[in-house]
Amino acid sequence: MADQERTYSIWPFLILFVVLGTVGLIGILAFGSPSSPTGTIPSFTTTSTTPTTEPPEDTTPVTVPGGAAAPEGVRDVVAEGDATSYAFQTPESLATVPLRAVVARAQATPDAAGTSLVLEVACTASADEVLGQVSVTETATSVTVLPVVVLAAEGTAPCAPGAAPREVTLPLERPIGSRSVVLVPAGTEVPAPGP
Numbered sequence: 001m002a003d004q005e006r007t008y009s010i011w012p013f014l015i016l017f018v019v020l021g022t023v024g025l026i027g028i029l030a031f032g033s034p035s036s037p038t039g040t041i042p043s044f045t046t047t048s049t050t051p052t053t054e055p056p057e058d059t060t061p062v063t064v065p066g067g068a069a070a071p072e073g074v075r076d077v078v079a080e081g082d083a084t085s086y087a088f089q090t091p092e093s094l095a096t097v098p099l100r101a102v103v104a105r106a107q108a109t110p111d112a113a114g115t116s117l118v119l120e121v122a123c124t125a126s127a128d129e130v131l132g133q134v135s136v137t138e139t140a141t142s143v144t145v146l147p148v149v150v151l152a153a154e155g156t157a158p159c160a161p162g163a164a165p166r167e168v169t170l171p172l173e174r175p176i177g178s179r180s181v182v183l184v185p186a187g188t189e190v191p192a193p194g195p
Contacts, residue, residue, distance in 0.1 A: 064171050071168050073131075083137040086170065090130050090150060098153040100125075101132060105186040106147045111169065114176040120165040121147050124186055126156035131166055132192070138173050146184045150192055 062070040065079045076087040105122040121131055132150035136143060 065173065066171070068171060071170060073168075082139060083135055084173070085133060085135045086168075087133050088131045090132060094130070094150060094152065099150050099192040100153045101148050101150045101190050101192040102129075103184050103186050103188040103190060104129075104131070104147040104149040106145065106183055107165075108143075108145045108181050108183060110176040110181065114172075116169050116171045117143065117145065117176075117181065119145065119147060119168045119170055121149070121168070122165040123159035123163050124149055125159070126151045127158060127160050127163065128152060128156045131168070134168065134170065136170055136172070138179075140179070142180045142182050143172065143176065144182045144184065148190055 062074055062077055064070050064077050065084060070077050070086065073088050074086045075089045078085045078087070102125050104124045107120045107122075108117045109120075110116070111118055117136070119134065123129065129149040129151040131147065133148045135146040135148075137146075138144075
């Protein structure tokens with residue numbers, strides 16, 4: 001009898017391979033690989049050996065034209081031609097909301113020497129307003145004063161009756177002499193002063 005070549009079907013081997021692969025995959029997903037233990041890697045942190053400090057604040061004093069110290073609360077003075085503008089410090093809360101600005105109700109009186117103006121700024125639009133800027137323009141015949149208050153555009157409280165005005169003394173370029181003092185009419189809306 002001659003040797004006959006036998007043939008075998010591949011399907012049983014293929015089915016066995018798929019079943020073993022599926023069982024192995026489920027085992028790895030469910031229980032993890034026994035040859036590779038798992039652990040938590042600590043987070044990477046850095047430490048600095050140098051102390052952290054805030055940058056130093058600008059301690060340069062604010063001065064008016066002529067070199068004298070600016071009035072209290074003034075953060076910047078700009079002199080341009082005949083006009084000198086005094087920008088006042090405002091609360092940080094106003095930096096994040098829409099603002100409106102109006103010309104303040106004020107009274108300006110020359111001091112006894114005639115070298116400065118004493119400006120009294122009364123509540124104009126709201127108890128929440130703050131003095132934002134005062135511009136003084138001097139000519140040969142007059143001194144014009146423009147006081148501006150700033151306030152939040154929405155939700156402000158009305159002025160309290162009898163509230164004390166804010167007083168600021170502003171130096172003049174030259175003595176008042178016979179010049180007249182002119183105040184810009186109160187309540188006029190103006191663009192809000194810049195930062």
